[in-house]
Amino acid sequence: xxxxxxxxxxxxxxxxxxxxxxxxxxxxxxxxxxxxxxxxxxxxxxxxxxxxxxxxxxxxxxxxxxxxxxxxxxxxxxxxxxxxxxxxxxxxxxxxxxxxxxxxxxxxxxxxxxx
Amino acid sequence: xxxxxxxxxxxxxxxxxxxxxxxxxxxxxxxxxxxxxxxxxxxxxxxxxxxxxxxxxxxxxxxxxxxxxxxxxxxxxxxxxxxxxxxxxxxxxxxxxxxxxxxxxxxxxxxx
Numbered sequence: 001x002x003x004x005x006x007x008x009x010x011x012x013x014x015x016x017x018x019x020x021x022x023x024x025x026x027x028x029x030x031x032x033x034x035x036x037x038x039x040x041x042x043x044x045x046x047x048x049x050x051x052x053x054x055x056x057x058x059x060x061x062x063x064x065x066x067x068x069x070x071x072x073x074x075x076x077x078x079x080x081x082x083x084x085x086x087x088x089x090x091x092x093x094x095x096x097x098x099x100x101x102x103x104x105x106x107x108x109x110x111x112x113x114x115x
Numbered sequence: 116x117x118x119x120x121x122x123x124x125x126x127x128x129x130x131x132x133x134x135x136x137x138x139x140x141x142x143x144x145x146x147x148x149x150x151x152x153x154x155x156x157x158x159x160x161x162x163x164x165x166x167x168x169x170x171x172x173x174x175x176x177x178x179x180x181x182x183x184x185x186x187x188x189x190x191x192x193x194x195x196x197x198x199x200x201x202x203x204x205x206x207x208x209x210x211x212x213x214x215x216x217x218x219x220x221x222x223x224x225x226x227x
Contacts, residue, residue, distance in 0.1 A: 002157065002159075042217065042219045042220060043158075043203065043217045043220070045214055045215070045217075048214070056214050058214065088155075090157070090158070092158075101146065101163065101165055102163065103148050103150070103160035103163055104148075104158075104160070104215070105160070106157045106158040106159075107157060108156065108157045109156075109157060111155075
């Protein structure tokens with residue numbers, strides 16, 4: 001158990017809808033990272049937050065947004081969903097704003113299916 | 116463009132055999148990470164390699180890093196079925212904007 005908690009485990013929704021994915025980092029970790037993993041795209045970095053502030057952005061679509069709250073949990077909001085958004089979404093956490101010699105700790109992911 | 120290339124991307128092998136997965140990267144880095152992922156599951160950290168010549172071993176897996184060649188290897192000795200998984204390498208560039216650059220993963224199937 002990595003200590004990173006993601007909810008829900010599964011989501012099935014229709015195109016055009018909006019969903020929110022939630023992540024609680026490991027105790028003591030200040031950074032939260034969001035990744036998307038689909039069969040044809042591999043593991044894609046979306047966005048990182050450190051202690052409540054956006055730290056880095058990757059290949060995140062404008063339809064997607066995220067935030068990190070004062071209690072350090074994070075939410076990833078996906079809107080106007082398309083079939084191609086179906087994927088496994090992972091949250092990872094770390095203590096600092098960079099890996100700095102320690103690995104990221106991944107949650108179990110949320111599997112999103114858009115129908 | 117920063118790239119991390121793994122090969123092979125798919126490997127099917129028999130139990131008891133040895134094999135090596137390669138991870139080449141295009142940027143200057145002395146930090147490289149190996150992760151394991153079982154199908155539909157989370158990613159689990161295997162090794163953290165922090166300097167040129169670093170070698171780490173855990174059971175039948177051994178990872179090494181050659182920063183001059185920009186190459187890391189993950190060697191599997193006397194493979195067993197339980198090692199079947201997808202293995203990812205990730206590189207932390209020296210001039211990183213905080214982000215790891217990930218390889219595409221190597222799907223390893225070990226047949227009994």
